[in-house]
Amino acid sequence: MELIVYGIINSITLSLVSLGFTLVYSISRVPNFAHGALYITSGYLTWTFLDKFAGFPYPLAILAGIGITSIVGAMIYQFILVRIRGMEISEIIATYAIGLAILEGLRWGGLRGMTFTLPAFFTGSVNILGASVDYQRLIIVGAGLLTFALLYLFTRYTKIGLAFRGIAQDERAAMMLGINSDMTAVVSLAIGSALAGFAAILLLPLGNIVVETGYNVLIFAIAVCVIGGLGSWGGVIVASFIIGFAQILTEAFISAHYQMVVALLAIIITLLVKPSGIFGKQKELEERV
């Protein structure tokens, strides 16, 4: 039973890390390779507010960290990506370069060593079905489920959310209906960045804030999206559960050493069987021909 508990936690952690990346791609078709950098930026900003301003309330620091990260994401689109939109290779290079600049800039600016961390919301642990789980991970599970639910409601019952879906389904048709494509993309980058920041606030208290985590987060986000299907939110959740459980079961029955191998194998198998991912759209045969 404990493997199920740990598997669920691991899976929701992965999906939280990947949600922002897939949201941006599904709406603006921009593969945001600065996703990991925005994740670390949010954590570092929150840490800065807490560390440099004595007595700064933690919830306010979190809001400020996520808020500024969200603005940075919107600015990335507004000032850089808007000029190369639709040129996919250029988008990849530009976002990757921005991510590198942010992460290495943070390192150059002093984010070095392993002494930067965020406090856990609650300390202690509880036994669930024979598995010892700390409170922070329970919060991650709760916050993850809540995020999925809120995103579902947002995209179905709000004007902006419906515009998102419209653009995602058919950009030209949506534009003919008066939906501003660029503005939607700006908002999607802002929300995607906020989601990266939100994941950081939840996950970074488990360890510490280091530049390398930014690169790892990007790798996991891409892995989940490739398996689930780029731009598919349902795919993100399913893929997270596949990788999450595969990792836990590998550690329990084979060796922790092969955790990453299993994730990479899942990517290769997915690419061989369905290159567009489990829920990704694939060109029909006649269209390809």
Added chain:
Amino acid sequence: MRKLMLAIIVLGAMGLLLPGLSYTAEPPIVIGAPLSTAFLYGWDAERGIKLAADEINAAGGVKVGAVKRPFKIEVIDTRDLEPGVPVSEALLGLEKLILEKKADFIIGGPVRSEAALAAMDLLNRYKKVSIITTGVLTPAYHKKVEGNYSKYKYCFRNTSHVGVMMGEFVTLLEDMRKNYGFKTAAILVQDVEHARKGGEAMQKALTDKGWTVIAPKIYPTGTTDYSVGLSDAGKRGAQILFLWMDMPESTILLKQWADMKLKSIPVGFVNAAEQPGFMKASGGKGESLIVNLVNGGNAPAKITPWTMKFVDAYKKKWGLEPEGYGTSSSYMAVYQLKDAIEKAGSTDPDKVITALENGDIMGVYGRMRFDKKTHQVIPSMDPKEGAVTGIIQWQKGKRVQIFPPKTAEGKVVLPPWMKK
């Protein structure tokens, strides 16, 4: 004209009489420091080297024959600890130090073992004496010197290596077995060469001593959840969690261990837990963790009369305690080099090598001597006989030296939930 002549005579006399002014006229001895400066083992080494050079220069410099020359430090970022950076990057950095910065001697790195081993040929080509002071825990380094002395005689190492560290760990764990009745250990290591080898060696060593050892769990770099491994260790009754990791995510492991209140004590080589700020970073969850800092003096301790002087000087200059592996050894290497140059009366590499081989000074972490065949610092459990390690335990938020016994300032304390 007379006034001018008088001024020249007076200035000339000042130059001869005042040592502080006389050395500035001499060309500096350039120490090149190839270090991965974005990482602890790089920046703390840089700080150690600069502190020693500043002290020596303030005292007049290095006496080379009849003149005194200051040290000048040239640091280059080799980036060799960064993931994915090839060894060639470190070699290019080293070559740049030698050719462009005109380094007379090399102190510090390269930090990663693979890069340091590859750099040995470069040191031979340019005949540059080098003292490795940080990273590079592989025994292959000094074995290579022994295997081909004439080629690699330029290479020295004043820090410990895995072979010595294993012996220290086993002695410590055997002491804990006697005191607390421990008999089961779980091994959790990172998926990198030195950690895997360390885990395997520890499994063999403990098994030979009669311990029940749970086979090593090897975690890929970047692992963020250790629940299954820790839970398994707890169920199988491990009282020792032997760790060998230099990835930042090892903090997650320690936090999970504390949250789960596992009836075991973590012991090992844990890079994330070396720095003075670790306790704050772990939210207090690193309490009771035992860490090997490789050399004494990397945390406050009274090993020799020089240890606390060094600790205080470091605090004064850099605003915090010596941070971890690489600090005290990098500091000492500059003094060892000074001693050798002064005894040689020259900066000629062959003369300095002979002087280093015969050097014998009481340093920050014990008696500093190099083995003449391997150029490896001679280790000991007694600071009067050789270089001692610094194994510390986090106790009440501070790093307390607990091993070797002759330098211990406290005893091993079990986590509160392990006490009967």
